[in-house]
Amino acid sequence: MHNPQLNAHGELTHLLSIEGLPREVVTHILDTAQSFMEVSQRDVKKVPLLRGKSVFNLFFENSTRTRTTFEIAAKRLSADVINLDIGRSSTAKGETLLDTIDNLCAMHANLFVVRHSASGAPYLIAEHLARVGRDDIHVVNAGDGRHAHPTQGLLDMYTIRHYKQEFTNLRVAIVGDILHSRVARSDIHALTTLGVPEVRAIGPQTLLPGHLDRMGVHVFHDLAEGLKDCDVVIMLRLQNERMNGALLPSAGEYFRLYGLTPDKLALAKPDAIVMHPGPMNRGVEIHSVVADGPQAVILPQVTFGIAVRMAVMSIVAGN
Amino acid sequence: MNRIEIRNGRLIDPLNNIDRPASLFIAEGRIASIGSAPEGFAAERIIDASGAVVCPGFIDLGARLNSIEAELAAAVAGGVTSVVVPPDTDPPLDEPELADRLVHRAADIGRARVLPLGALTLGLKGERLAELGGLARAGCVAFSQANRPVVDTESLMRALEYAATFGYAVWLQPQDHWLARNGIAHAGEVASRLGLAGIPVSAETIAIATLVQLARDTGVRLHLTRLSSGAGARLLEVARSEGVAVTGDVSIHHLHLTENDIGYFDSQARFDPPLRSQSDRQALSDAAARGVLAICSDHTPVGADDKLLPFGEAKPGATGLELLLPLTLKWATEAGVSLPKALARITADPAAILGSDRGQLAVGAVADVCVFDPEANWRLLPEALRSKGKNTPFLGYELQGRVTACLIGGRQVCSGSPVESSK
Numbered sequence: 122m123h124n125p126q127l128n129a130h131g132e133l134t135h136l137l138s139i140e141g142l143p144r145e146v147v148t149h150i151l152d153t154a155q156s157f158m159e160v161s162q163r164d165v166k167k168v169p170l171l172r173g174k175s176v177f178n179l180f181f182e183n184s185t186r187t188r189t190t191f192e193i194a195a196k197r198l199s200a201d202v203i204n205l206d207i208g209r210s211s212t213a214k215g216e217t218l219l220d221t222i223d224n225l226c227a228m229h230a231n232l233f234v235v236r237h238s239a240s241g242a243p244y245l246i247a248e249h250l251a252r253v254g255r256d257d258i259h260v261v262n263a264g265d266g267r268h269a270h271p272t273q274g275l276l277d278m279y280t281i282r283h284y285k286q287e288f289t290n291l292r293v294a295i296v297g298d299i300l301h302s303r304v305a306r307s308d309i310h311a312l313t314t315l316g317v318p319e320v321r322a323i324g325p326q327t328l329l330p331g332h333l334d335r336m337g338v339h340v341f342h343d344l345a346e347g348l349k350d351c352d353v354v355i356m357l358r359l360q361n362e363r364m365n366g367a368l369l370p371s372a373g374e375y376f377r378l379y380g381l382t383p384d385k386l387a388l389a390k391p392d393a394i395v396m397h398p399g400p401m402n403r404g405v406e407i408h409s410v411v412a413d414g415p416q417a418v419i420l421p422q423v424t425f426g427i428a429v430r431m432a433v434m435s436i437v438a439g440n
Numbered sequence: 441m442n443r444i445e446i447r448n449g450r451l452i453d454p455l456n457n458i459d460r461p462a463s464l465f466i467a468e469g470r471i472a473s474i475g476s477a478p479e480g481f482a483a484e485r486i487i488d489a490s491g492a493v494v495c496p497g498f499i500d501l502g503a504r505l506n507s508i509e510a511e512l513a514a515a516v517a518g519g520v521t522s523v524v525v526p527p528d529t530d531p532p533l534d535e536p537e538l539a540d541r542l543v544h545r546a547a548d549i550g551r552a553r554v555l556p557l558g559a560l561t562l563g564l565k566g567e568r569l570a571e572l573g574g575l576a577r578a579g580c581v582a583f584s585q586a587n588r589p590v591v592d593t594e595s596l597m598r599a600l601e602y603a604a605t606f607g608y609a610v611w612l613q614p615q616d617h618w619l620a621r622n623g624i625a626h627a628g629e630v631a632s633r634l635g636l637a638g639i640p641v642s643a644e645t646i647a648i649a650t651l652v653q654l655a656r657d658t659g660v661r662l663h664l665t666r667l668s669s670g671a672g673a674r675l676l677e678v679a680r681s682e683g684v685a686v687t688g689d690v691s692i693h694h695l696h697l698t699e700n701d702i703g704y705f706d707s708q709a710r711f712d713p714p715l716r717s718q719s720d721r722q723a724l725s726d727a728a729a730r731g732v733l734a735i736c737s738d739h740t741p742v743g744a745d746d747k748l749l750p751f752g753e754a755k756p757g758a759t760g761l762e763l764l765l766p767l768t769l770k771w772a773t774e775a776g777v778s779l780p781k782a783l784a785r786i787t788a789d790p791a792a793i794l795g796s797d798r799g800q801l802a803v804g805a806v807a808d809v810c811v812f813d814p815e816a817n818w819r820l821l822p823e824a825l826r827s828k829g830k831n832t833p834f835l836g837y838e839l840q841g842r843v844t845a846c847l848i849g850g851r852q853v854c855s856g857s858p859v860e861s862s863k
Contacts, residue, residue, distance in 0.1 A: 217745065217748070240634055241636075241751045245707075265750075266636075330638075335632075
């Protein structure tokens with residue numbers, strides 16, 4: 122099966138998912154991001170790599186945080202950025218997703234940053250662009266349904282590499298609502314691609330998708346057991362609507378069983394880092410003492426995220 | 441009325457265990473003789489079936505006819521002489537006049553025969569019973585919810601009781617409403633990886649267990665449509681071995697495709713019920729080989745726009761009427777099933793499910809006949825299809841088996857390549 126995000130030369134032309142990306146491509150993105158870290162320290166925080174290019178932020182689903190980081194990243198690459206909150210405009214008027222895309226192509230877009238509530242929507246767009254012969258327009262997935270959030274996965278890898286240097290000797294735990302999490306899926310693919318020997322998923326059965334073992338993941342239902350001797354702990358956000366109902370009885374019970382407290386964290390390695398894609402629910406999935414503690418690297422994640430998004434956009438659209 | 445001789449073909453009539461080279465003689469719309477001409481028979485038309493198979497016209501247990509003229513032309517082009525139409529038309533077939541209109545419209549068009557399934561409940565809502573008696577008088581051959589649920593188990597039991605009272609058969613797609621309602625793909629490895637909400641196999645097996653128990657209790661004649669799982673097929677087989685009056689079918693798509701065909705969110709591989717695992721596909725194929733399941737096209741024309749959507753928003757279903765034969769032949773080859781057995785799954789077996797005496801070529805039977813070239817290769821391109829539905833995961837495939845002539849009641853309704861000569 123042809124991987125739609127690579128061109129005939131095996132180069133990254135869209136970033137849709139980390140799954141199926143060769144390790145060298147992932148490493149190249151991380152290395153490129155590292156070179157951009159220095160740009161953010163300058164007085165003039167700009168490089169001209171995407172000068173004259175138009176980046177369209179297409180957010181069919183609301184997001185302030187991710188959209189903002191993409192916007193900052195694109196501007197630091199000197200691109201023109203157009204933000205479109207399509208959530209309630211075009212689609213409400215009955216325009217289909219691909220009609221919207223055709224219209225924006227006619228406005229000479231160079232890169233679409235797409236967030237959509239349906240898993241696979243960015244693939245549909247990328248295939249459509251190929252069908253209509255617009256190989257010059259690139260797609261970066263900024264989160265599609267439960268499927269993937271590849272730039273988050275990459276910034277998580279950047280963070281891990283920053284603090285741990287190597288991947289091949291790590292034990293990484295992902296805790297919480299993996300079933301509904303595109304971040305978790307991207308992290309899992311990134312970690313296995315980079316050679317992490319042990320990836321763990323921790324949560325109740327109601328929040329874990331089936332067949333995780335086939336993705337190379339060890340499943341734990343007990344937080345203490347799962348955290349034992351881990352080098353990296355990735356906490357996931359628990360959406361409000363899932364806190365009480367058929368999946369979980371209450372936020373309180375969830376915190377008691379799966380919330381990351383200082384006691385629980387003590388079971389991981391002493392130098393373990395704690396990550397979270399944000400926004401956090403303090404007192405639900407993570408205790409404030411941990412969130413604000415010395416092992417948390419949650420704010421550096423955000424900083425690295427800009428460099429990683431600069432790297433991704435410059436690689437797919439930079440020629 | 442035309443007197444037709446179909447000569448030089450390989451005659452296959454699974455019901456009557458016929459598989460030999462023989463000429464077929466048709467008069468007054470019926471099979472007049474096999475092998476040698478009846479006394480005084482002078483053919484007005486001769487169809488040369490050299491190298492071709494002559495068999496009963498196919499009976500498709502499930503095809504949606506969104507645009508009836510085009511789809512019935514597609515049916516006969518595919519050798520399908522009788523089409524069972526589910527009641528999820530717009531509006532649903534829940535009133536006798538609607539069924540009546542459909543039957544008459546089909547008769548006017550004069551292509552494939554249309555056998556409508558009446559709605560079991562008003563608006564297919566699963567609440568109030570439709571007028572089953574009136575619908576039956578209007579030509580409905582059985583009653584169905586298409587793929588809609590009857591959520592309330594008591595309503596379901598009462599509906600089956602009422603149908604059983606009058607000897608009506610009920611056709612239902614077994615799928616537990618609650619387990620299936622949010623799902624868009626088989627709850628398996630692919631859905632987990634792609635982040636698609638899953639429909640577990642238990643959605644099917646729980647529904648089958650419920651339906652079989654109610655069929656046992658009510659005595660209704662039950663047909664389970666579009667099985668998707670090996671576990672479902674096994675439950676059906678057990679129920680049959682215990683003497684429950686229940687039959688089942690599988691679509692050509694579920695015989696060939698699995699969850700892996702979704703690839704990178706290919707909406708052509710979105711089906712209801714969903715494509716399941718390789719072991720499910722294998723078990724369904726085995727069940728069809730053993731004769732536990734009949735085969736149908738589950739023909740569902742979907743407009744291109746309704747497929748050019750993210751996977752979960754795309755409409756399920758694929759075109760199938762013109763693929764029923766080639767995909768059944770492909771299945772037979774891959775599963776090591778003989779040609780007569782394979783043809784039984786789309787002729788004699790569906791006829792038995794319908795309680796119809798069609799699907800055979802016995803002397804005196806209505807002459808619904810299909811002639812096809814089993815070796816003819818053709819490439820499945822949109823323009824090769826007469827159906828308005830061009831949506832299929834098999835697009836671009838090289839298929840084998842093409843219909844060259846199709847007769848309904850002794851009247852030739854389609855001819856393919858020029859194998860026909862008149863006299």
